[in-house]
Amino acid sequence: MTKVVNVQRVQKKFGKFQALTDVSFSVDAGEVVGFIGPNGAGKSTTIRILLGIINRQAGEAQIFGKDVWKDSLEIHKRISYVPGDVALWGSLTGGEIIDLFMKLHGGGDKQKRDELIRRFELDPKKKAKSYSKGNRQKVGLIAALAVHSDLYIFDEPTSGLDPLMEAVFQDEVEQLKQAGKAILLSSHILSEVERLADKVVIIRQGKVVETGTLNELRHLTRSTITLETSDELTDLANITGVHDFQQQDARTAVFSADNQCINDILVAATKLGVKKFESVPPTLEDLFMRHYEG
Structure with a gap:
């Protein structure tokens, strides 16, 4: 170029x-x-x-x-x-x-x-x-x-x-x-x-x-995960790389995840019977706020 x-x-x-x-x-x-x-x-x-x-x-x-x-x-x-x-x-x-x-x-x-x-x-x-x-x-x-x-x-x-x-x-x-x-x-x-x-x-x-x-740049910040499982998923909140864990009911949660930890999170979720796993990559606004929110 x-x-x-x-x-x-x-x-x-x-x-x-x-x-x-x-x-x-x-x-x-x-x-x-x-x-x-x-x-x-x-x-x-x-x-x-x-x-x-x-x-x-x-x-x-x-x-x-x-x-x-x-x-x-x-x-x-x-x-x-x-x-x-x-x-x-x-x-x-x-x-x-x-x-x-x-x-x-x-x-x-x-x-x-x-x-x-x-x-x-x-x-x-x-x-x-x-x-x-x-x-x-x-x-x-x-x-x-x-x-x-x-x-x-x-x-x-x-x-x-x-x-x-x-x-x-x-x-x-x-x-x-x-x-x-x-x-x-x-x-x-x-x-x-x-x-x-x-x-x-x-x-x-x-x-x-x-x-x-x-x-x-997207590796610098976290993806938003929406997860629904067959079994109760409260313990997923304690996995390394999971942040801002919000449980909507016993089997549904929304949280942010470090991108390098998504595989470990998915392996743990699979044991609970995954019914829905939705990952949304970070936006430019997320990247921007990472530098200015402080």
């Missing part, structure tokens, strides 16, 4: 405050990378460095093999960016702003623009000052998606959108991925990241605490 974004041991300070410490990750062509963490974790600072808005103190940050600070103008010709709160010119209409953004980028696909306006249900003739936050986001998304780019950076892109419009955005990202585009998606909607991302980067207090595919 071709590395489109390559960030290695990037550091950034604001005065005495260490905003980023040795942040490293990459985004390949045809890959969606979910970049998650709460407010203040360092997501937007990292994205501003990638966009060449602020400079790093240490480390390397490259897009298309070029330095994000020195070669920012050249890089910007091939990227699309949507922030979490799109600021617009109030006296212009949504359609005029979309066309202006497309022209500034260097053209774009007018047929695609019209299709996106229809799909996102935007009235392009209204003045931007009359738009809600959701409609402002739509303008930014349409402008970004209507031009030809090799890298798309989305920072909380669906903030203010209703679930139907979120689904439209997710469908568009799937199409970009199929076309071999690279996508960095920072989002607080974990289900959105879980659906779209090939790889997840979790950042906490300016440090990357986990990175990998969802399947690679």
Whole structure:
């Protein structure tokens, strides 16, 4: 795979405050990378460095093999960016702003623009000052998606959108991925990241605490087990690897289990006569909360 974004041991300070410490990750062509963490974790600072808005103190940050600070103008010709709160010119209409953004980028696909306006249900003739936050986001998304780019950076892109419009955005990202585009998606909607991302980067207090595919990360937390047996199963609560054991009746229980212990649990359950054994793998939200619940 071709590395489109390559960030290695990037550091950034604001005065005495260490905003980023040795942040490293990459985004390949045809890959969606979910970049998650709460407010203040360092997501937007990292994205501003990638966009060449602020400079790093240490480390390397490259897009298309070029330095994000020195070669920012050249890089910007091939990227699309949507922030979490799109600021617009109030006296212009949504359609005029979309066309202006497309022209500034260097053209774009007018047929695609019209299709996106229809799909996102935007009235392009209204003045931007009359738009809600959701409609402002739509303008930014349409402008970004209507031009030809090799890298798309989305920072909380669906903030203010209703679930139907979120689904439209997710469908568009799937199409970009199929076309071999690279996508960095920072989002607080974990289900959105879980659906779209090939790889997840979790950042906490300016440090990357986990990175990998969802399947690679799922070993870090526990599966939820629903078990029904022929005989009484109270003793299963004492098996190594069983946690939060909740018995619904004498022969039915729901509990969480360490993945490496599931075989031992299943062997013990088999002796009681298994009637139902349902295992649900951990979600991205489980992984996320593992790092932030404390």
